[in-house]
Amino acid sequence: xxxxxxxxxxxxxxYDNYELIPQGYEFVSNSTINQEHLPDNLSQYTKxxxxxxxxxxxxxxxxIWLWSxxxxxxxxxxxxxxxxxxxxxxxxxxxxYNFVGxxxxxxxxxxxxxxxxxxxxxxxxxxx
Numbered sequence: 001x002x003x004x005x006x007x008x009x010x011x012x013x014x015y016d017n018y019e020l021i022p023q024g025y026e027f028v029s030n031s032t033i034n035q036e037h038l039p040d041n042l043s044q045y046t047k048x049x050x051x052x053x054x055x056x057x058x059x060x061x062x063x064i065w066l067w068s069x070x071x072x073x074x075x076x077x078x079x080x081x082x083x084x085x086x087x088x089x090x091x092x093x094x095x096x097y098n099f100v101g102x103x104x105x106x107x108x109x110x111x112x113x114x115x116x117x118x119x120x121x122x123x124x125x126x127x128x
Contacts, residue, residue, distance in 0.1 A: 014052040017043040018069070021052050025069040025082045030094055030107065038073055045074055057086070077101060085110075 014020055027042055043051075050070060057064040066084040073079045080094045092109040 010056045010058075012054045013050055015050055016047050018046075018051055019043075021069055022067070025052070025067060027071045027080055028092065038079075042071060045076060046072060049076065073097070075101065 029038070049072060052067060052069040054065040054067045057066060066086070068081060068083040070078055071080040075097075077097055078095060079097075080092065083091050083093075085091055089111045092111070094107045094109075095103060096105040096107075098104050
């Protein structure tokens with residue numbers, strides 16, 4: 001099998017837990033998420049699940065990676081994703097389910113940051 005140089009890696013996928021996730025991608029509980037469905041430990045039920053990915057931005061500048069982190073409830077339904085965007089901000093999407101697993105509500109938060117200053121933050125709410 002040929003050696004792969006580090007600069008040739010374009011996507012990295014993380015499984016099982018959140019130990020290697022950098023700061024700033026923490027789970028944030030909000031009114032959209034059904035608190036009864038949350039596990040005591042967010043890594044308690046994630047064995048075998050994708051917990052994050054990072055994707056390299058192809059440019060002539062320094063290495064830039066966009067992260068996407070996925071949080072699950074105790075039934076392995078996606079309750080929150082935090083995803084970097086190309087504008088140096090992030091999107092946070094939170095989901096709420098009923099007791100049978102139907103999606104009831106999705107809330108999307110968009111945050112734009114430029115030169116380490118918050119430019120814009122907006123919350124969108126969608127009732128399914």
